[in-house]
Amino acid sequence: EPEVTQTPSHQVTQMGQEVILRCVPISNHLYFYWYRQILGQKVEFLVSFYNNEISEKSEIFDDQFSVERPDGSNFTLKIRSTKLEDSAMYFCASLIRGPKDIYNEQFFGPGTRLTVL
Amino acid sequence: DAKTTQPTSMDCAEGRAANLPCNHSTISGNEYVYWYRQIHSQGPQYIIHGLKNNETNEMASLIITEDRKSSTLILPHATLRDTAVYYCIVREGDTGFQKLVFGTGTRLLVSP
Numbered sequence: 001e002p003e004v005t006q007t008p009s010h011q012v013t014q015m016g017q018e019v020i021l022r023c024v025p026i027s028n029h030l031y032f033y034w035y036r037q038i039l040g041q042k043v044e045f046l047v048s049f050y051n052n053e054i055s056e057k058s059e060i061f062d063d064q065f066s067v068e069r070p071d072g073s074n075f076t077l078k079i080r081s082t083k084l085e086d087s088a089m090y091f092c093a094s095l096i097r098g099p100k101d102i103y104n105e106q107f108f109g110p111g112t113r114l115t116v117l
Numbered sequence: 118d119a120k121t122t123q124p125t126s127m128d129c130a131e132g133r134a135a136n137l138p139c140n141h142s143t144i145s146g147n148e149y150v151y152w153y154r155q156i157h158s159q160g161p162q163y164i165i166h167g168l169k170n171n172e173t174n175e176m177a178s179l180i181i182t183e184d185r186k187s188s189t190l191i192l193p194h195a196t197l198r199d200t201a202v203y204y205c206i207v208r209e210g211d212t213g214f215q216k217l218v219f220g221t222g223t224r225l226l227v228s229p
Contacts, residue, residue, distance in 0.1 A: 004160070031214045043161060043204075043219040056216060091160045095214055106217065108160025 002026045004109035006092050012115045016081050021112045023075045023092030031095040032075045033106060034067065036060070036088040043091070049075065082116045089113050120144065120207045126224040129199075135192040137223050139205030142186045148207050150181060152190045153217070156201040161219070164190065164203075195227045 005024045013019050025032055034046040048055040049067055066078045075094075079086055090113075093106040122140045129135040141150060151166040165172055165179045167188075172179040178191040192199055204222040208215055 033216070035217070037158075042221060043155070043217075045216040045218065048214070048216060050214070055214075058216075089158060093160070105163040105166075108162065110160055111158070 004092055004094055004107050006090075006109040006112050008112060009110070010113045010115070012117065013082055015084055015116055019079050019082055019114065021077045021079075021090050021092075021114070023077075023094075023109055024073055025075055025092065025094030026096070026107055027073070029094035029096045029107070031055075031106075032067075032069065033093040033095075034077045035091045035093065035108075037091065037111075038085075038088045046077070046090075079114075082114075084116050087114055087116045120148075120218075121205045121220055123203075123205050123220065123223045125221070126226070129192075129195045129225060129227050131197060131227055131229050132194055135190075135195040135199065135225055135227070137190040137192075137203050137205075137225065138187065139190070140187045141205070141207045144185050144207050145209075148209050150179065150185075150188050151206040151208055151217075152177070152179065153204045153206065153219075154199075154201040155204070155222070156198075161204065161217070195225075197227050197229065199225065200227045201225060 007022045032049040035043050037043045045058050047057040047061045064080045068076050089111040091111045092109040095106045149166050149168050152164040153161040155161045165177050167179045181188045202222040202224050204219050
């Protein structure tokens, strides 16, 4: 069964450093998302991406964040200057948006745990 | 903000049916009820969704009351692997591309 993959599984960085989290969505999917989950808290929407542009972003997704689909297969989330409060699990998701069937839903990756020291 | 209320936690014996309730009293006519689950900090997993009719798939059944103000997710024969946090989400439309707004969910513990 096709799945969303994310790398790395765990990233440790120093405050102020830039990090890039990588996702490989399911190959024929067209919509892409990033969510995050701070330890012990809710899963929060960050951004959605379609047709090479951001469709929607949350208040969390400020100028320190950016997304890119550089080569038609990867989908990346960049945090320019990490803060302690960016420590969280970051989940990528993708969606095909086709005929109404069970696959017309967001498929999530296993997540990247980001630790900012 | 989440538009649903769910119990914080529930227990279920392995092999028994798990019935997870959800209240969504302010649901509007074009909003669907979705259920996702999250197993131990893994990515959330879609389970089922519905508008007003009861729905069933290979994972679960969804029972929506006639007034649509509440629903119940039923796992007919719970296994240990069903231990997870279950999220009831109300969302407009059924195309799936809108963002998901997660609440705190119900932590289901399935015991031997």
